[in-house]
Amino acid sequence: MNIKEAAKLSGLPAKTIRYYEDIGLVKPLRDNNGYRAFRETDTHKLTFLGRARALGFTIEDCRNLLALWEDRSRASADVRAIAQDHLNEIESKIADLQDMQRTLSELVESCAGDDRPDCPILQKLGQEA
Amino acid sequence: MNIKEAAKLSGLPAKTIRYYEDIGLVKPLRDNNGYRAFRETDTHKLTFLGRARALGFTIEDCRNLLALWEDRSRASADVRAIAQDHLNEIESKIADLQDMQRTLSELVESCAGDDRPDCPILQKLGQEA
DNA sequence: CCTTGACCTTCCAGTGAGTGGAACCTTTAT
DNA sequence: ATAAAGGTTCCACTCACTGGAAGGTCAAGG
Known part of the structure; x- marks a missing residue:
């Protein structure tokens, strides 16, 4: 093929x-x-x-998972550990993104979005100290 | 400085x-x-x-936001549009990650995680067609 | 005056996981 | 004989940095 x-x-x-x-x-x-x-x-x-x-899963994870897949004497604990680590990473990424989402949606809502220059988004980003 | x-x-x-x-x-x-x-x-x-x-925000977004920040005659609509687009992207990423999270946590839960080789995680990944 | 150490500089290479494209070869169908 | 559709390798690019090498500059201490 x-x-x-x-x-x-x-x-x-x-x-x-x-x-x-x-x-x-x-x-x-x-x-x-x-x-x-x-x-x-x-x-x-x-x-x-x-x-x-x-x-x-990262490529390196995939490499390891593939090796376990082909290893008939693997311990399912090893597979689970990889998956659990990855799940933790995903959950942490979700949390980070949700933080951004919260902040951003507040900013977007607070901005009139018209032809005037006043903009709380820029104001927040440019805030002193 | x-x-x-x-x-x-x-x-x-x-x-x-x-x-x-x-x-x-x-x-x-x-x-x-x-x-x-x-x-x-x-x-x-x-x-x-x-x-x-x-x-x-991406570097290119930052470049544009910076330009708007420095432009006293900007329209807040332009700022808002950039932020809204970005917010949409973030929300779509969150959704993607949540899909992975759902699947993965089911898989992790279903796996005994002991020293036996039987593993629903690998089974699911390796499923025929 | 000399040295030491903390700064500063530029430039090159690598990250992850592909993707795009060029230049070229092989097979199949007309 | 040729054209289309497939295959090949190799190089460069993505994004937003980060690490490190090789070397210049400056202030303080002896």
Whole structure:
């Protein structure tokens, strides 16, 4: 199977798949013409990667998750730890964004948004000390 | 005032200030020895930039906000539009992260996290089609 | 006068996770 | 024979810094 079909099956852009090979996440075989030859295990891995990335796992997390996935003697605790750490990160990011959202929506609401120059948004950003 | 004091006053790392000069956000004068000489207007701008960045505005947004800040004949509508767009982006990011959070916390909860290999997290990531 | 240490300078490289594009090769269909 | 559609590699760019090397400047102490 060539890269385009692997892309279709996995839902990843061909460019991304090449990149994943570059960084050693997948290792498709090669045909005599130099084309990548994807086996089912490869597309299966790619799908796995796509799902993990969609959940926001970093590439390094993905690398580790993939290793655990392939390790039949893994401990589920190791998987859970990675996921829990990532969940914590996500929750902290959500909290940060919500702080921004609160402040910003207050500012936006307080601004008339007309053709006059008076603007509480700029005022707040430029506040002395 | 040298860069270190500007950094202290604005709360930004010296490196970041040099970078902001590089990309044209601030234009401190220079002493004869080549050292940057920050005026109050410079540190004021830097503080502004720090606050805007803390609210998640991109550098390009900051550039535009700074220009509006300095334009006494601005229309507050222009400021508001930038802030509203950014707020929309933030809200969309929050929604994305909350989707991940929901999925992930379900997965984490469903995983025993012991020394056995069975793991619903990996199972879900590796699900066929 | 010399040295030490704390500043300051510029410039280069790297981050994460791809994406865009150029230049070129191979296969398939007409 | 050629054109289209696929494949390949490689280089550069993104964003907003950050780290570090190599070197210049300045104030204080001996």
